[in-house]
Amino acid sequence: MSMKRAIIFSGGQLHPDFVQQIQEDDLIIGADRGALFLIEHGIHPHVAVGDFDSLTNREHDLENIKANSDQLIVYDSVEKDWSDTEAAFEIAMERHIREILILGALGTRFDHTLANVQLLVRAVQHQVNCSIMDMNNYISLTSTQAVIENRGFPYISLLPITSEVTGINLTGFQYPLEHATLRMGQSRGISNHLINEEGTVSIEGGLLLIIQSRD
Template sequence: MNRKRVVIFSGGDLYPQYINEIQPADFVIGADKGALFLIRHGIKPDLAVGDFDSISPQELKHVRAESGNIIECDPVDKDLSDTELAFEMAARQEPDFILLIGGTGTRMDHTLANVQMLNWALQHQIRCAIMDRNNYITLTGSTIEVLDRGFKYVSLLPMTPEVTGITLEGFQYPLEDATLKMGDSLGISNVLLGDRGQVSIASGLLLVIQSRD
């Protein structure tokens, strides 16, 4: 079976270099002004979704003309955020992996909601990551390989009240069958020894955040 990626461009912080993350076979979704960003940088999204309340009527007309398909919803009478709607549409593609770009920014509520979408993806058995200029964020409930992506630090933060059986391989500060609780700082600012490492846990959900200053 072919491996398939979906790349979502949401309405948070967006920078031109993000376009380089798109691979030729990717299914590309633009959520709200993420769709306009793609179009302005020469990418025709396969799907544009959202209420489009952050762009002008003329810009929305441009998005309608330049997108493969578009799903519009009312900005008031809706139950899902634009990014959550994009995730639901992404799941319909039955992807192996979802990459969310523009999922972080000045709105902490949106940023945290998008981080929680990692759990949604995990429940749907889809690998997922959130990427911005300073962070690459993933979530595991079992074992995950951490690749050197040019970020200096790797931090581990519980997404559940307690995460048990944490074992690290290939890190400067190893752990063996450790437990982390919410608020613990033991997992902050570790460093890969080589080009990859492995994080395994026995129970709970663990955020793995690669970051730089």
């Protein structure tokens, strides 16, 4: 089966509605507790990966994951070099997937949240379309141009992930920009809005986070 997209369920904040994001030909990867979440919601992951240290009843839950996944990869929690989400990301990259959606990558652990957001940089470097979504945010990254669709998140914020982002042009937004520059530490790009069903962000230099959000 040819798979064009990978959908990763990580171990952060997950919601039952997330299973509705799964499409027929997706490569479904459960990272740590995300694998158990999938199985508990009737989804059979193609790959379950992680050290599984977040499982409440590790031995029992791991047997359940093993029995209901096509492939189980268990890493040692001390010896591994990757987070569970990064390990899942690497599996998608190794299979030459060109689009990745990560769910459950945001949560109470800000260190994990920030590390997961930085995976978007790796994706851009390999020309992979990658995004992170939870119930309140849809996060993507561009180094060139992006079309922003109305996904039901009213606020759209632009934040540089490099020291500066130059040549920013916005079309279809309430507050347009033309040949603008945003630098780290500035809040000028916070809380914009689409005026149509989609808008366009283009930049000439740097890496720009695009965060669609709601309260």
